[in-house]
Amino acid sequence: MESLLSLAFDNLSAFEPAKIKKGLKQVEGLLAQICLSGPAKRELDAAVAGEQPQLQRKGLGDLAGDPAFREFFKLQEGFEWNVAQRLLTTLDFLVARGGEGQYDLLILNALDLIQGVLLLHPPSKVLFSRAAHMNLLLDLIEPVNTPAIQCATIITLVVALLDSPANVRVFERLDGLLTVASLFKSRETGREVKFRLTEFLYFYLTPEAPSASMASSPIVSSTPTSPTRDRAGSDTASQQGSGSKANGGVTLSVDVKKRKLDQHLPGVVDALLRDLDRYKPFGGVLS
Numbered sequence: 001m002e003s004l005l006s007l008a009f010d011n012l013s014a015f016e017p018a019k020i021k022k023g024l025k026q027v028e029g030l031l032a033q034i035c036l037s038g039p040a041k042r043e044l045d046a047a048v049a050g051e052q053p054q055l056q057r058k059g060l061g062d063l064a065g066d067p068a069f070r071e072f073f074k075l076q077e078g079f080e081w082n083v084a085q086r087l088l089t090t091l092d093f094l095v096a097r098g099g100e101g102q103y104d105l106l107i108l109n110a111l112d113l114i115q116g117v118l119l120l121h122p123p124s125k126v127l128f129s130r131a132a133h134m135n136l137l138l139d140l141i142e143p144v145n146t147p148a149i150q151c152a153t154i155i156t157l158v159v160a161l162l163d164s165p166a167n168v169r170v171f172e173r174l175d176g177l178l179t180v181a182s183l184f185k186s187r188e189t190g191r192e193v194k195f196r197l198t199e200f201l202y203f204y205l206t207p208e209a210p211s212a213s214m215a216s217s218p219i220v221s222s223t224p225t226s227p228t229r230d231r232a233g234s235d236t237a238s239q240q241g242s243g244s245k246a247n248g249g250v251t252l253s254v255d256v257k258k259r260k261l262d263q264h265l266p267g268v269v270d271a272l273l274r275d276l277d278r279y280k281p282f283g284g285v286l287s
Helices: 002-012 017-035 040-049 067-076 083-097 104-120 122-129 131-140 147-161 165-173 176-185 191-204 254-262 269-279
Strands: 244-246 249-251
Touching: 002 017, 002 083, 017 067, 017 083, 017 104, 067 104, 083 104, 083 122, 083 131, 104 122, 104 147, 122 131, 122 147, 122 165, 131 147, 131 165, 131 176, 147 165, 147 191, 165 176, 165 249, 176 191, 176 254, 191 254, 191 269, 254 269
Parallel strands: none
Antiparallel strands: 244 249
C-alpha cells in the first residue's frame, strides 16, 4: 500500500493538471479497494492504473476486520502517509492557481476524496483545527466559486466538523458563521447552494459530543506550524466562549450556538429549531 500511496503522492505534488488528475484517480482507486470487494489482484491493478473497478460495496461492519482497511488506518496515523494532508495541499495549490474554471473538476474531485478519507479515518479531522485549512474551505464557499464547488465544500465542511467540537470552535473563530449567514441571506445565492446551507445550519444547531479520536492524533503535531491569525485578527489560540471542556475541545450547548447564530440570522434560528423538533432529520437528537 505504501508503494501505491507513493505513486499517488508523486502525481499530486506535480504542477501539471494531467498528473494531478492521475494522482486523484489513484487515491480514488485505493479508497475503492478498501471500501469495495472483489478479486484482490484486479482491485490493486485497477488502483495502480488510476481506474475505478466495478466492485460490490462492503458494509461498515466489514471494514473493521478487513486487513486492507486496518493497514490503511494505521498508515494514516502518521504524517508521511496521511492522505487527507496531501489532498489539502493539492486543493490549496489548485485554488491558488485560479484560472477560468480549468481546475474546477479537479477541485471537486479533491473535495469528494477529502470527505471520504475523513469518514474512513476520523482522526484526520484534526487537520481542520488549523486556521489555514479551515480558511481554505471558507474561501471555497464564497460566491466567486461555482455552485457545484460551493455545495461540495459545504458537505466537506460538515464532515470536518462532525463530532469535532474543537473544529467547530475554529470555524466560529474564523467568522465561519458570518460567511455562511451572508451567503444564506444573499439574493444571488442559488437554490441548490441555499439548500445545502440550510442543511449545514440544521447540523450546526444539533447538540455537540466531545471527540476522543482527535485528542491524541499525531498528525498535526508532525506538520510544520507557524503563528496564524484569523479573519477577525485575533490569535487562533485564543479561548472562545464558555462550555464543557473535554478531550475533543470545548463543547457548547444548543442555546449558546443559537445565540451566536442569532447575531447573523435574527428570526431565522427559531424557525430552524422548530423544523428540527418537528421533522427530526437527525433521528430526533434534539428531543
